[in-house]
Amino acid sequence: MTQHTTTVAGVEVDTRHWIGGARVASAETFADLSPIDGATLGEIARGGAAEAEAAVAAAEAAFPAWAATPRAERARILHAIADGVEKRIEDLAKVETLDNGALLRSHRRGVMPRVAHNFRFFADWLLTLGHEDFDTRGHTNQVSWDPAGPCVLITPWNAPLMLATWKVAPALAAGNTVILKPAEWSPLTASLLADIAAEAGLPAGVLNVVQGYGAEVGNALVSHPGVRRISFTGSVPTAKRIAAAAAANLTPLSLELGGKSPLLVFADADLDLAADLAVEQYDNAGQVCLAATRLLVESSVAEEFTRRFVERAEALVQGDSRDGASDLGPNIHPRQLEKIDGFVRRALDGGARAVIGGGPNTDLGGLYYRPTLLTGVAQDSEIVQEEVFGPVLTLQTFDTEAEAVELANDTRFGLAATLATGDPECAERVSAQLVAGTVWVNCFFVRDLQAPFGGSRHSGVGREGGTWSFDFYCDVKNTVTAPKGWKDHG
Ligand SMILES: NC(=O)c1ccc[n+]([C@@H]2O[C@H](COP(=O)([O-])OP(=O)(O)OC[C@H]3O[C@@H](n4cnc5c(N)ncnc54)[C@H](O)[C@@H]3O)[C@@H](O)[C@H]2O)c1
Numbered sequence: 160m161t162q163h164t165t166t167v168a169g170v171e172v173d174t175r176h177w178i179g180g181a182r183v184a185s186a187e188t189f190a191d192l193s194p195i196d197g198a199t200l201g202e203i204a205r206g207g208a209a210e211a212e213a214a215v216a217a218a219e220a221a222f223p224a225w226a227a228t229p230r231a232e233r234a235r236i237l238h239a240i241a242d243g244v245e246k247r248i249e250d251l252a253k254v255e256t257l258d259n260g261a262l263l264r265s266h267r268r269g270v271m272p273r274v275a276h277n278f279r280f281f282a283d284w285l286l287t288l289g290h291e292d293f294d295t296r297g298h299t300n301q302v303s304w305d306p307a308g309p310c311v312l313i314t315p316w317n318a319p320l321m322l323a324t325w326k327v328a329p330a331l332a333a334g335n336t337v338i339l340k341p342a343e344w345s346p347l348t349a350s351l352l353a354d355i356a357a358e359a360g361l362p363a364g365v366l367n368v369v370q371g372y373g374a375e376v377g378n379a380l381v382s383h384p385g386v387r388r389i390s391f392t393g394s395v396p397t398a399k400r401i402a403a404a405a406a407a408n409l410t411p412l413s414l415e416l417g418g419k420s421p422l423l424v425f426a427d428a429d430l431d432l433a434a435d436l437a438v439e440q441y442d443n444a445g446q447v448c449l450a451a452t453r454l455l456v457e458s459s460v461a462e463e464f465t466r467r468f469v470e471r472a473e474a475l476v477q478g479d480s481r482d483g484a485s486d487l488g489p490n491i492h493p494r495q496l497e498k499i500d501g502f503v504r505r506a507l508d509g510g511a512r513a514v515i516g517g518g519p520n521t522d523l524g525g526l527y528y529r530p531t532l533l534t535g536v537a538q539d540s541e542i543v544q545e546e547v548f549g550p551v552l553t554l555q556t557f558d559t560e561a562e563a564v565e566l567a568n569d570t571r572f573g574l575a576a577t578l579a580t581g582d583p584e585c586a587e588r589v590s591a592q593l594v595a596g597t598v599w600v601n602c603f604f605v606r607d608l609q610a611p612f613g614g615s616r617h618s619g620v621g622r623e624g625g626t627w628s629f630d631f632y633c634d635v636k637n638t639v640t641a642p643k644g645w646k647d648h649g
Pocket residue numbers: 313314315316317322340341342343371372373374376377378379381392393394395397398400401415416417418447448449546548574614618619
């Protein structure tokens with residue numbers, strides 16, 4: 160008999176889909192492995208075209224009633240989901256850690272509280288959306304935020320529940336129904352979210368979770384003509400496939416993609432702060448889209464900066480993600496480790512030098528890669544141009560502000576940039592010239608959910624966050640009403 164649940168870190172997780180308020184199995188399953196020790200965490204339902212069809216049908220059927228639910232009631236239910244997340248932070252943190260290998264302490268303290276905040280923030284923001292009235296020659300214009308319909312949300316494995324709920328919450332708040340397809344390398348917390356949402360009173364069919372491979376059920380979902388919005392976070396090659404599928408139905412898209420973001424360190428920077436910011440780029444074993452993986456340092460301080468950076472990087476503890484002393488856990492999957500090592504090997508063969516790291520951590524074995532810093536890298540080399548998505552940074556130097564900007568902008572990405580400088584005018588001048596969705600000055604990863612978030616160039620299409628999320632997830636309407644007794648003689 161097929162098992163429909165698995166117990167992970169003492170937490171029972173349903174391994175089936177959640178469609179129309181019911182658990183649905185598939186004939187086939189796939190194995191979900193833990194990056195920490197390679198253990199099989201569960202056999203997960205492997206959806207295909209039939210499950211995609213059923214999920215879209217459920218989302219279509221649930222849409223009219225949810226769209227007609229008063230905003231205050233939708234907001235109340237989203238807050239109840241946040242309450243449910245907060246009650247289960249420990250369960251969610253433990254399951255996510257085993258599933259994607261990120262640090263347990265980060266999941267407990269930062270990520271899962273942020274998941275709850277995603278729901279609270281968009282519930283509250285919904286209630287602030289105005290009916291902006293304005294006047295045109297006596298006529299009133301009234302802008303309204305109408306729900307769009309079923310939304311397909313496709314998410315990656317590097318921060319599974321955080322990145323999923325950053326889309327689920329605004330999509331639901333806007334009055335849409337949702338089909339969430341989590342990444343196949345980290346499917347578990349999405350299933351727990353389905354339980355939490357049902358317990359919070361979210362009506363059947365409003366949130367559906369479909370498991371399986373991108374090329375199978377993912378492709379069927381994004382190709383479906385009944386879908387009104389597709390929001391995707393993931394890699395550039397997948398984004399191109401999804402955009403092509405969406406084009407056939409003209410389905411509006413939001414794409415949050417990869418990056419190769421710079422950290423610019425100017426000579427007048429607080430070098431301790433700059434080194435702290437640089438070392439932070441190893442967080443989540445480098446599997447962060449926003450990571451500033453290219454350190455661009457003014458020549459006159461490069462040696463001193465490097466010394467302070469290396470001192471900090473060498474103090475990082477690599478080990479089991481459940482251990483509170485660990486700063487860096489494993490990478491997600493053997494394929495990812497091979498990919499990371501391939502980038503580093505080719506860079507070293509091409510003449511780069513590893514200041515620290517440069518290969519897998521053979522003391523720990525498994526999927527641990529040593530935090531790596533490469534110098535002697537050419538601007539047009541693969542290691543400078545392509546996203547590694549592992550704990551690998553490069554360091555290049557510059558002599559002038561203009562050169563710093565030129566290097567910073569010289570990739571096909573434009574997700575984020577971080578500046579370390581003591582001169583606010585320099586920060587302002589440089590920020591104005593950078594191609595990036597977010598620029599942080601003397602800080603990193605400070606995220607206010609009302610801010611626009613997204614990437615330029617190949618880092619994405621569109622922005623989400625605050626009103627930008629509702630702009631995407633709603634059919635925005637303008638109703639123009641003539642004054643009483645008005646006749647157009649025009
Ligand atoms: N900009 C951001 O906000 C952000 C945040 C996190 C990660 N990322 C990026 O995500 C990437 C890492 O994630 P990944 O390796 O999981 O990305 P990926 O593109 O391989 O997969 C992402 C998701 O897309 C699905 N998918 C794959 N093929 C599909 C298809 N043909 N149709 C529909 N769905 C399909 C996968 O199953 C998965 O759920 C990195 O490039 C990273 O920079 C971006």
